[in-house]
Amino acid sequence: MKVGFVFGLLLFLLVVPLSAQQVKSVIPYRMVGGKMIVDMSVNGQVRSFIFDTGGQMALTGELCNELNIPVVDSVKITDVNGKEVGLPRVVVSSLLTLDGQINFSGVPAMKLATPSPFECFHADGLIGSDLLKDLIVEIDSKTKTITVTSAEKASNVSLRKMLPFSGKGFMPIITLQAGAGNSLIALFDTGCPGFLSLKDTDYENLRSGGAFQMMSEGVGGGSIGVGGMTESELSYRVEFPLLSVGPTKFKQVTAETSTPPYTLLGVKLLGYGKVTIDYPRRRWYFEAYEQEFDLAGKYYNVNLQVKDGDLVVATVWSAMKGVVEVGDKVLKINGKPVGKYDFCESIVSGIPELKAKKKTKLTIQTKQGEKVIVYQKE
The missing domain is CATH 2.30.42.10 (PDZ domain)
Known part of the structure; x- marks a missing residue:
């Protein structure tokens, strides 16, 4: 789920032990169908969620009904397919990490329509960037863990591996370099199952700059968003000879165009390095396992x-x-x-x-x- 304009205030309390100066919770995750799945305790019940840095906190209608979580107001979002959807909003009394280290109290969440769009992943909702906006989050694919830390101190990762957030707000939107002299604004989105999904308007802007090579033209659809499946549409498959994520170089990067609010840098990036997001300081870090990667590949017809x-x-x-x-x-x-x-x-x-x-x-x-x-x- 990708968020467009949100109406209303995001007010909730992060409850941690008063004696601790810095609190840390280590949350294991597992991959299911290209999605990161984590377990949290919702109002005392352990449930599974999609961990989605490109989305905001959401619960399925089935879970809200089961736990009798009342609707308090409404919210408008723009989903992964560019559809604007109006959804009711609820407030979760308690959202607790399973190690008991961090408890979020009074958490606003979107109530999704039934049947659940996340049934295939056996998930009861999304954990998004709005829940994490006061924390430091480290994602390590080698250990399959998400380490969440209170932000009294800045991350100790070298600033040479840091990219500042672009624009305003709490979403991890960063600037990449596509070849020489071409900037590309991208949302780091763990809900995106690929490496790079190119927004159609960015495709148009970069085409004249020679940032990529055309590989193929396609007709079709099939992305699942909160607003449903996409209709058939024209899309393009392109190859970037060079895409730089900070100092790390990726060669022969293939991307397909779509209609999300932003170009998406997806969960497959985690296979090439560790990501740390310092939300309060608006810093995004990438600790690559190598200085350079070649992503050349073939794709189905x-x-x-x-x-x-x-x-x-x-x-x-x-x-x-x-x-x-x-x-x-x-x-x-x-x-x-x-x-x-x-x-x-x-x-x-x-x-x-x-x-x-x-x-x-x-x-x-x-x-x-x-x-x-x-x-x-x-």
Whole structure:
């Protein structure tokens, strides 16, 4: 969930032992379908949440109803697909880390519509940057931990590895360098499952500066946001020869365009270094494991997704343009008829039959009849 304009005050208390000058809580996380999942105690009950630095605190409608958490007012947000959504807001009496070190009291949270958009991840809501805005947060993918510390002292990470927040507000929005002389404003968003998702207007601005090379043009959709699934739309796959995150250089970075409020620097960044966010001082640090990384890779000529139990074409890239269309149904995989698929299982674990080989023959029902294509990375 990506936040646009929020109406109302974010008022809550961070409750810590009075005798401690600096308080620390270490929160383990696990990856489920590309999302970071953490456990917290909500009004005395242990529940799972998506840890999303690009979002704000939210609870599913099911959890609010179960725990009898009343609505106090409303809030407007802009979701990952650029849709503005009005949602009721509730206040959580207590949100406690499981080690008992930090308790958030009187926490405002958006109440999501039912059924829950996070059912596939077995999560009861989001932990977002608004909850963390008075804290220092360190994310370490090697230990799979999020260390949350009160901010009496600044982080001891070298300032040479620091990027200041761009603009106003508490969201970790930073400035990257795309090649030579091209700045790119990006939101560090652990809710984004990829490395980089390029906002469509940034694509237009950077195209004239030669910051990237065009790889492919696609038609499709399929992103899940608070406002629902995206409609089919034109998108582009591009490659940045060089993308600099502070002093760290990433070569051959592939990104696809979409319509979020910001370009997103996603959770896959954590595979290349440790991130620390000093929210009160508006500082973002990246401790890279190496000085330089090469992210060259290949990508599928169509994207597939499960809809109503069927495996269908979700995005058609240039190589398959005119061959198949969005919505065409897969009938066979390597000659074997497909069955019905569970949508959530496909998101979390993928389609097993598509993992076996680098090249897979798909028999697809199109408007012109059955066609056999080779599903492969190019």
